[in-house]
Amino acid sequence: MLAALNLVDTGARTNEDIFTGASQWSPQGRLFGGQVLAQSVVAATRTVQVERPIHSMHGYFLRPGALEVPITFAVDRIHDGRSFSTRRTQAYQQGLPILSMIASFQTVDEGLEHQKAMPEGVPDPETLADERELLSTIDHPAARFWASGRPFEMRHVEGPIYLPTGGERTASQGVWLRARGRMPDDPALHRAALAYASDYTILEPILRRHGVAWATPGLKAASLDHAMWWHRPARVDEWLLYVQESPTAGGGRGLSHGRIYSRDGALVASVAQEGMTRVPGAS
Structure with missing residues (x-):
């Protein structure tokens, strides 16, 4: 990266x-x-x-x-x-x-300040499975790359949706993420790297709501537009919680919102993205 x-x-x-x-x-x-x-x-x-x-x-x-x-x-x-x-x-x-x-x-600058609180009761990242172990067992080029070549480590609170899981069909999820290895101290670089990471899982609440895994044959998903707001400084080489939800999907498109928190509960960024989500046989 x-x-x-x-x-x-x-x-x-x-x-x-x-x-x-x-x-x-x-x-x-x-x-x-x-x-x-x-x-x-x-x-x-x-x-x-x-x-x-x-x-x-x-x-x-x-x-x-x-x-x-x-x-x-x-x-x-x-x-x-x-x-x-x-x-x-x-x-x-x-x-x-x-x-x-x-x-x-x-x-x-200085001014009025408040934020939406970080969700309570979220498991610590150390208690969640290292997804590299799961991905390394999947015989597919994408899985092998995500296991070893992706510059960010990610741990899904509700479990990943790389493969069909049969889990709860909810339009929300939480993902802990951090860069692999130490990053330089340049704050501008950390803001750019956060933009990099913000595109990884933001469409997953749409898929999770309908029980669709990334491995679904014929699935076509792609980012259409992306908006992001940086609220407070943060280091991407320290654990960040990406809280995501999808308020709506239709017409082959879905909308997702995201909030990114530092581990101490500071809201560091907000994200919104609409993406193409085409699933064979979906009405």
Whole structure:
């Protein structure tokens, strides 16, 4: 992940700043959306003064990304005000946009403060099964990659849905996650990495509600758009709880909301995503 987020600055062109980044292999045969989101965040952040961290982003996935083609990121410096800066990042492969994102940055300020409390009674991550052990027993390229090549460790509170489980059909779940290995101390890098991780399981409450596993033959699921708000600083190499729920699904699409908490209960980020969810035989 760190290699993918280490973008190359190729200089300004007219009113844009241009960066390039590597594509990471993914077992789905297309780029992982969280990777492109995180790289777009890094590109935009490079054009903003360091004392203005990103606080929100809204992105649309326009085309599947190719694994073997590098990505170009063009950043438009839309606005710089006294407290806020706005940037638009377009990610391209072979001249075609694959993601369009707009992001806002704010100088750190003080004001009213409250948050929705972290759910009570959630098991500690150490008490939950290490999913690498489960995935390593599945003879499939995707499972093998998720077991050893994924840059984040994840532990589902209600149990994973990689395979059919027959568990409760509920449109909500909790997932503990953290980066594998120690990350640099750069807060901007941790915010970008959190965007990377936020795309992993956000559509699962939709599938869980209908008893659909990732291994369901013919299942097609893909992120359509993604919004994220950073509320408070957090380290992604420490355990974070990703609380997710889906309020609705229909028309081959589903909507999910997520809240990310640090282990001490601070709400560090909120997420919303709509995704394509097509299941053979679903009415």
